[in-house]
Amino acid sequence: DAGVIQSPRHEVTEMGQEVTLRCKPISGHNSLFWYRQTMMRGLELLIYFNNNVPIDDSGMPEDRFSAKMPNASFSTLKIQPSEPRDSAVYFCASSFSTGFNEQFFGPGTRLTVL
Amino acid sequence: SQKIEQNSEALNIQEGKTATLTCNYTNYSPAYLQWYRQDPGRGPVFLLLIRENEKEKRKERLKVTFDTTLKQSLFHITASQPADSATYLCALDAGLADKLIFGTGTRLQVFP
Numbered sequence: 630d631a632g633v634i635q636s637p638r639h640e641v642t643e644m645g646q647e648v649t650l651r652c653k654p655i656s657g658h659n660s661l662f663w664y665r666q667t668m669m670r671g672l673e674l675l676i677y678f679n680n681n682v683p684i685d686d687s688g689m690p691e692d693r694f695s696a697k698m699p700n701a702s703f704s705t706l707k708i709q710p711s712e713p714r715d716s717a718v719y720f721c722a723s724s725f726s727t728g729f730n731e732q733f734f735g736p737g738t739r740l741t742v743l
Numbered sequence: 744s745q746k747i748e749q750n751s752e753a754l755n756i757q758e759g760k761t762a763t764l765t766c767n768y769t770n771y772s773p774a775y776l777q778w779y780r781q782d783p784g785r786g787p788v789f790l791l792l793i794r795e796n797e798k799e800k801r802k803e804r805l806k807v808t809f810d811t812t813l814k815q816s817l818f819h820i821t822a823s824q825p826a827d828s829a830t831y832l833c834a835l836d837a838g839l840a841d842k843l844i845f846g847t848g849t850r851l852q853v854f855p
Contacts, residue, residue: 633786660840660841662841664845670847671845671846671847671848672787672832672845672847672848673845674842674843674844674845677841677842679840679841684839684840684842685839685842720786720787722786724841726840726841729775729792729794730841731777731789731792732787732789732841732843733789734786734787734788735786736784736785736786737784737785737786
């Protein structure tokens with residue numbers, strides 16, 4: 630298995646532009662998580678899905694952020710409009726939901742908003 | 744609200760020694776706790792899980808303890824090697840399905 634796949638790996642954009650991050654979870658996993666990591670705040674959960682349904686989006690910073698999971702093998706995180714404070718590394722992770730299982734992380738997308 | 748604290752400063756130890764990392768939490772009683780390793784430029788990688796009814800868990804050179812009275816977990820790496828240098832994150836069950844809350848991590852540096 631290729632593991633969790635994220636694209637792009639790096640994204641540089643200007644303030645005000647729309648940014649879309651993509652994630653392909655591990656086949657067979659039914660939970661998917663989007664995290665943001667910064668030096669100041671560490672690894673923060675933004676939203677997570679179970680069986681393609683959003684379960685908890687309390688970590689989504691504001692309305693500029695949205696996430697979708699149209700099917701079991703694909704998810705997107707969109708920021709519109711982007712701001713410099715959104716600069717961070719965004720990770721996608723997946724797991725097979727049993728309540729105790731480990732999460733498998735992708736390589737991350739490093740986002741820089743100028 | 745739930746709060747997790749890990750050694751905020753880097754931990755520097757000599758090769759062959761035992762590294763001990765601390766994870767303290769407040770305002771919460773997690774059912775389990777996980778430890779992850781993160782290398783620069785990569786995503787975290789799962790190492791160990793320990794449940795609230797387990798005092799200790801071992802895996803090769805790794806040992807994790809879980810003291811629900813002290814609200815603390817200790818993560819030990821015995822016979823440490825330079826290859827163990829990384830950031831180590833503890834993560835607590837957040838009480839909602841598979842949701843985890845991560846600590847900010849402790850950077851470990853093992854020098855020869």
